[in-house]
Amino acid sequence: MSIRMLKTLLAVADHRTFSAAADAVAVTHAAVSQQMRTLEAEMQVALFDRSGRTPQLTPVGRAIVTKAREVVKAYDNIVPSVLGDVGLQGEILLGAIPTSLTGLAPLSIALLRKTYPDIRVHVQPGLTTPLLLQIERGSIDAAIVSRPAVLANGIGFLDVAHEPLQLIAAQETKSDDYLELLREMPFIRFSRDAVVGNTIETWLQSKNIKVNEMMELEGLEAISSMVLANLGISIVPTQSVKQFSTLPLKRIPLPDGAPVRKLGLAFNKDSPRKRLIEEIHTALLEAVKIGVFQPQSFSADEQK
Incomplete structure (x- = not known):
């Protein structure tokens, strides 16, 4: 064997x-x-x-x-457990939800590799629920996910950022009233297969807001592009790490009491790679502190 x-x-x-x-x-x-x-x-x-x-x-x-x-x-884990920090090298499989792939994930991975250049990060895109299942099965080491209502007993979760939900609309939209827009404009829904999509749907139902659903999409970029084309409005998370160049959209805050997407790093509590997972978490927090993904530089001092 x-x-x-x-x-x-x-x-x-x-x-x-x-x-x-x-x-x-x-x-x-x-x-x-x-x-x-x-x-x-x-x-x-x-x-x-x-x-x-x-x-x-x-x-x-x-x-x-x-x-x-x-x-x-x-x-x-044989070599990492013996070498300690020197063992922070080799390959790690990191899951990531789509909304993290244009800012948070690339910036944090770049920061991690700046400190530990021998680490090779393989990114596995996916939605929260499938990624959590992959962690349980051992297919991936950790994942950047939205915190679900319930976590399996064996899954640990380290908070990274709280992202308030906001309404986005095309610049030419006349009204700035979120309730008026939700009731009158076509609604581009965030996929209900995603944790944040379910959160949005639950909030809409709790407020008895009936929307005129036009389409249901999975990616933030796709939703934003449809809104930019003035095909409708949407509710999406406020990104904790923004892209250097963002689409020119109206971004209207929702009222007090509206839900917040909790973003974090999920991992198996029995993982032998906890030291590396801790370093990934540190890099994620540093990326959120920086707040903007600027590809030309990954120095915190240069991006402030």
Whole structure:
């Protein structure tokens, strides 16, 4: 048995098929199949039920996957745990919600690598709920997410920023009354698959505000572009790290009591990479302190 085989087993568990796992670990489908048969022979158990078109993990296989995650995490942490700060190097898989990808994520990663140049950050975009599931499965190390109402017991959460919701409208919109705009203008909805989309919908219902929904989109950039074209208005979070060049839109604050998006870094409480996760959190807080993403410089002193 080898760590490589265990990592392939985890890839199969996470990606559901041998073909998808092969792509994830950069080997052929035949190599994945051979590794799994070798693993079964060495362990003398059936990891997969092969009676259907797609092999499925057996109950024993699922139990072994759980233990394999612990073994792989411990293996990956051998050098960092011995070297301390010197071990802050290598690869980390960081999830990030779409709204963080144009400001907060790139600035914080740049700040992190300025301090620890040997760290390689691989970014996995996604919405909060799928990213939290990936953390639980061990597919990613941590993720920049919106805090949901409930977190699984094994998930830790470090606050990064509180982002008030605001109404955005085209500059040519005459009214500045948020209630009038919501009732009369077409509404471009933030995806309800996102935590912030559900937060917005809950607030609208609590205020008995009925909107004329025109479309439902996932990304802040897409929503902002539609609003810029005067196709409707929307409610979005105020970005804690703004882009250097922002679209010329009206940005109207919502009244007191309106919800705030809580942005933070989620991670597995049993992660062996807590030291690195702490450094990522520090970089995120520094990025929020800077407040604006200016690609030409990542020095806090130069961006103030």
